[in-house]
Amino acid sequence: MKGLRIRSASEQVADFLREEIQRRVWIGTMPGEHWLVNQLHTGRNTVRMALDLLEAEGVLLPQGHGRRRKIAPIDTPVTETFRVTIFLYCARDRQDANVHEIMHQLTKCGYEVKLAPKTLTDLDMNVARVAKMVKKIETDAWLVCAASSEVLNWFSTQATPSFAVFGRFSMSNMAGTGPDKLPAYKAAIRRLVELGHRRIVLLLPPQVRKPEIAQLPQQILCEMESHGIKISSYNLPDWESSPTGLRQCLDFLFSLTPPTALFIEEPFEFFAVRDHLAKKGIFAPRDVSLICSDYHPVFEWCDPSVSCIRWSVDPLVRRVIRWVENSKRGKEDRESSFFRASFIEGGSISAVTRLL
Numbered sequence: 001m002k003g004l005r006i007r008s009a010s011e012q013v014a015d016f017l018r019e020e021i022q023r024r025v026w027i028g029t030m031p032g033e034h035w036l037v038n039q040l041h042t043g044r045n046t047v048r049m050a051l052d053l054l055e056a057e058g059v060l061l062p063q064g065h066g067r068r069r070k071i072a073p074i075d076t077p078v079t080e081t082f083r084v085t086i087f088l089y090c091a092r093d094r095q096d097a098n099v100h101e102i103m104h105q106l107t108k109c110g111y112e113v114k115l116a117p118k119t120l121t122d123l124d125m126n127v128a129r130v131a132k133m134v135k136k137i138e139t140d141a142w143l144v145c146a147a148s149s150e151v152l153n154w155f156s157t158q159a160t161p162s163f164a165v166f167g168r169f170s171m172s173n174m175a176g177t178g179p180d181k182l183p184a185y186k187a188a189i190r191r192l193v194e195l196g197h198r199r200i201v202l203l204l205p206p207q208v209r210k211p212e213i214a215q216l217p218q219q220i221l222c223e224m225e226s227h228g229i230k231i232s233s234y235n236l237p238d239w240e241s242s243p244t245g246l247r248q249c250l251d252f253l254f255s256l257t258p259p260t261a262l263f264i265e266e267p268f269e270f271f272a273v274r275d276h277l278a279k280k281g282i283f284a285p286r287d288v289s290l291i292c293s294d295y296h297p298v299f300e301w302c303d304p305s306v307s308c309i310r311w312s313v314d315p316l317v318r319r320v321i322r323w324v325e326n327s328k329r330g331k332e333d334r335e336s337s338f339f340r341a342s343f344i345e346g347g348s349i350s351a352v353t354r355l356l
Contacts, residue, residue: 010049013042017050018059021071024114027137029068030060031117039091081112082328085139089146089166090121092268097297098313102143102165105317111324114139120147125207127154134158141327143320148207152176156334161327163320168207168214169336177319179311180338181293185220185263187343188291188309192261193227196352197289200224201259202236203249203269204293209238220263247276254282260352261289267296270306289349304347315339 007015017036020026031039036047051069054060060069084106086099093099094115106113116137123129125148134142134155142162144155152172155162162174169176192200202221208214217236225231234257239249246269253259254277264270270292274284284290285304292299295310319337326333 008049009042009046010053013040013046013050014053016040017054018057021054021059022074024074024112026071026117029063029070032068039094081110082324083112083114083138083140084143084324085114085116085137085141086143087116087134087145087147088119090119093119093145098316099145101313102317102320105321106324109321109324111328120145120151125151127151130154141324146207161333163323163327165316165320173334175323175334175336177316177337177339179309179316179341181309181311181341182216182219184309184341184343185216185293186223188263188307188345189220189223189227191343191345192289192291192349193229195289195350197261198229199257199259200229200235200261200263201253202263203239203246203265203273204236204263205265206241209236243272246272250276251280254280258282259288261291261349263291263293265293267292267294267298284348285350286353291343291349295344299346302346302348307346307348308344309341310344311339311341 017030021030030036030051033044033047033051036051037044040047051060055062055069058072061072063070086103088094088099103113116133118133120130123133127150130151131154139160142155142160143165144152144162144167145165147155147164147167149168149172152162152164152167152169152174155164156172156174164172164174164176164178166178167176169178189200202217204217208217213236221231221235224235229235234253237249237253239245250273262273264273270290274290277284277288282288290307292306292308295308299306299308316339319339323333
């Protein structure tokens with residue numbers, strides 16, 4: 001009987017990196033050790049040994065001390081596979097379930113799918129930097145996730161077809177899709193008003209606040225105003241999109257006129273907000289109601305349950321596949337579409353019983 005061999009951590013990391021290279025996640029040169037350590041959440045020695053293994057195999061080529069390793073040419077047969085490159089908003093989206101589902105379904109359909117080596121956040125959503133990277137990548141189509149109107153406008157003028165997944169595509173001349181969250185927001189606001197809430201704050205990311213407020217936040221604020229809530233910068237505060245920036249924003253809000261309800265964009269931000277407020281003795285829903293503008297399966301395990309805005313990934317994937325099919329056939333497709341999202345009331349909101 002053959003003995004059991006447990007693969008070392010460095011061998012497992014080498015396997016993962018080899019697969020990513022085959023999928024052309026990285027082209028030309030490998031990212032540096034420091035970047036890989038941060039992305040893979042493993043030790044520097046483990047990453048270094050994994051890179052050494054790939055170098056010994058000839059997958060990576062040394063470039064001298066202090067220089068990034070070069071990726072050896074991949075000897076693959078020439079095919080007519082249609083190549084789709086996904087331009088993510090931030091590195092965290094590499095673990096996003098929706099991104100994985102899009103990649104899985106496109107691969108099942110026979111398309112070659114890869115991720116761009118850098119994200120929009122890595123490039124500060126800067127059009128010139130985006131253009132410089134995009135022009136180095138050989139692909140037949142782009143899926144651009146949660147981009148600004150400036151970035152999408154640039155993509156819409158390029159020869160290679162592009163499709164906006166979320167983002168401000170309604171302001172650009174390109175195809176795109178995303179959930180129609182306005183009816184869900186309106187339902188949530190109506191419910192909050194019924195529960196006595198007047199001090200409602202939207203903690204939304206910078207890409208929908210700058211350089212000007214996007215259409216959706218404007219419509220949400222109008223809905224709040226229609227219920228007699230006086231609107232100011234208090235309801236849509238400016239904050240730096242970082243853990244420190246989020247905590248500073250919360251401290252500022254609750255030191256002056258504490259909100260009775262908060263809309264929080266991302267699930268990870270929801271838990272960061274709940275954790276930080278609890279450390280200050282502010283608990284949901286006793287002291288403040290919390291609503292997440294997105295859904296995550298972990299919400300099912302929470303007690304109290306999380307109020308959120310939920311939508312299905314299925315119409316998103318169907319629209320992306322239809323657009324890629326049209327692009328492969330050479331058919332121009334610049335249709336924008338939205339799909340339904342719903343407000344799901346959970347135990348993280350309640351009636352206003354006291355004001356902090």
